[in-house]
Amino acid sequence: MSPAAEQQKYVHYLLFSIGATALTLVLLVATGSLGVAGFLLVALIAVPAAYVHMRFGTAAATTTVVLVAFGSHLLDGMTGSIGYLLQFGLVALILPYLLRRGWPWARSVAVSVAFIVLVSYLFLAGYAGMIDSTVSGQIDSFADTQVEQAMALYANSDLKPEQVDELRSAAEQMADYLRYAYFGAAVTITGLLAMLLLWLLSVAARGDYRIPVAGFQDWKAPEMLVWALIAAGFISYFAAGDLRQAAVNLLIILLPVYFIQGFAIVVNFLNRRQIPPIMRGCAYVLIAFFNPLPIIVTGIGVFDLWVDFRKPRVKTT
Numbered sequence: 001m002s003p004a005a006e007q008q009k010y011v012h013y014l015l016f017s018i019g020a021t022a023l024t025l026v027l028l029v030a031t032g033s034l035g036v037a038g039f040l041l042v043a044l045i046a047v048p049a050a051y052v053h054m055r056f057g058t059a060a061a062t063t064t065v066v067l068v069a070f071g072s073h074l075l076d077g078m079t080g081s082i083g084y085l086l087q088f089g090l091v092a093l094i095l096p097y098l099l100r101r102g103w104p105w106a107r108s109v110a111v112s113v114a115f116i117v118l119v120s121y122l123f124l125a126g127y128a129g130m131i132d133s134t135v136s137g138q139i140d141s142f143a144d145t146q147v148e149q150a151m152a153l154y155a156n157s158d159l160k161p162e163q164v165d166e167l168r169s170a171a172e173q174m175a176d177y178l179r180y181a182y183f184g185a186a187v188t189i190t191g192l193l194a195m196l197l198l199w200l201l202s203v204a205a206r207g208d209y210r211i212p213v214a215g216f217q218d219w220k221a222p223e224m225l226v227w228a229l230i231a232a233g234f235i236s237y238f239a240a241g242d243l244r245q246a247a248v249n250l251l252i253i254l255l256p257v258y259f260i261q262g263f264a265i266v267v268n269f270l271n272r273r274q275i276p277p278i279m280r281g282c283a284y285v286l287i288a289f290f291n292p293l294p295i296i297v298t299g300i301g302v303f304d305l306w307v308d309f310r311k312p313r314v315k316t317t
Contacts, residue, residue, distance in 0.1 A: 013056040020048035021067040028072060028084065043196040046088040047204070050197055053096035054209040061096065065089040086123065090116045091194055096201070105198055105212055106219060113191045120186070139182045143175040180245060184252030191256065217268035218310065221257050226305050229254045255298055262301030263287065265309045 027045045034041070049068065053061030069089060073081035094115055098108035121135070128138050150171045151164075159167070178185060202211040232254065235247035266287060270280050287293045300309060 009056075013052075013060045016052050016056060017060050017064045017067065020052045020064045021071065023048045024064075024068045024088075025071045025075070028068075028080075029075065032076075043193060043200070045084075046092040046193065046197050047200050049089065049092035050096050050201055051204055053092060054100065054201060054205070054211075057100075058093070058097055061093055065092060082123075086116070086120050087193075090119060091190070091197060095194055095197060099198075099201075099211060100209075102212060105216070109191065109194045109198060112194050113187060116190050117187055136179075139179055143178045143182075146178070147171045147175045181249050181252055184249035187253045188256050191253075195260070217264050217271055219264045220261050220304060221301075223305055225254065225257065226302060229258065229302065258301035259294060259298040260301070261304060262297035262299070265300055265304060266297060268310045 024045060027041050027048075031039065031041050031045070049061050049064040052064050065085070069081040069085055072084045076083075091112055095108055095112040098111060099105070103111075124138055125135050128135050147168075151168055198211070205211055228250065232247040232250040236244055236251055239247060263284075266283070267280075270283065275283070287297055304310075
């Protein structure tokens with residue numbers, strides 16, 4: 001590469017890094033100031049740095065993540081910068097790095113999630129030790145904070161007092177469940193954000209980079225995993241105490257895996273039937289948000305081991 005071309009590449013990398021930093025900071029501010037509507041932007045926070053990673057490499061992405069962390073520190077102190085790094089910065093560095101190395105998308109997501117959860121747990125344990133607390137104590141504090149933040153969103157609303165009381169009761173129940181199933185919820189939410197990031201990167205590619213997502217419609221979980229799901233289901237129903245809690249957390253992790261497998265089966269079916277893109281998009285939205293469709297799709301994913309829904313059926317006369 002000539003010196004002029006090298007200089008132009010460096011300028012592009014610098015401009016994209018600065019632009020991605022500014023966009024990420026805007027998204028972070030928006031999620032904190034728009035209330036409930038801001039939650040819809042959470043899935044986009046990791047995208048700018050991850051896009052820079054796919055376009056220009058690890059050095060450019062690291063520069064972007066460091067700049068965003070510094071900006072978050074100026075806006076929200078150490079809590080803001082650490083929160084960004086753990087929730088969004090790590091996935092923007094790890095997932096694109098693995099994809100650029102040609103890893104299959106499923107393995108890239110799984111390894112990214114495992115690494116992020118491990119680092120987050122170690123950080124939480126270290127922080128708890130520094131303040132003479134425990135991991136469970138920090139989880140309790142986090143759950144209480146989430147309740148207060150949720151209720152603050154409705155403090156200035158037009159809801160009646162009895163409606164606010166009902167919302168508080170529901171929020172406290174959710175907090176209790178979060179304490180009980182924190183590990184499973186953390187893994188699942190991290191995995192969901194990684195999957196959304198993967199999809200958004202594939203949409204934004206436009207030929208500038210390659211995402212190895214070919215064959216999604218044929219993807220299936222390892223066959224032995226279904227027996228872990230079945231065992232966790234029985235244990236969560238019949239057992240008690242710590243054993244039941246572990247089984248519930250395992251179910252929370254595995255059920256979304258089989259939802260993804262069921263979703264892949266639906267994609268396979270719609271592609272084979274050559275359904276128009278608009279109708280497919282509507283079907284995907286219905287599957288994701290309208291009960292009982294997510295449950296049905298998860299069931300399809302579970303029973304795919306025995307039924308093999310994607311196997312072409314031979315018509316007999």
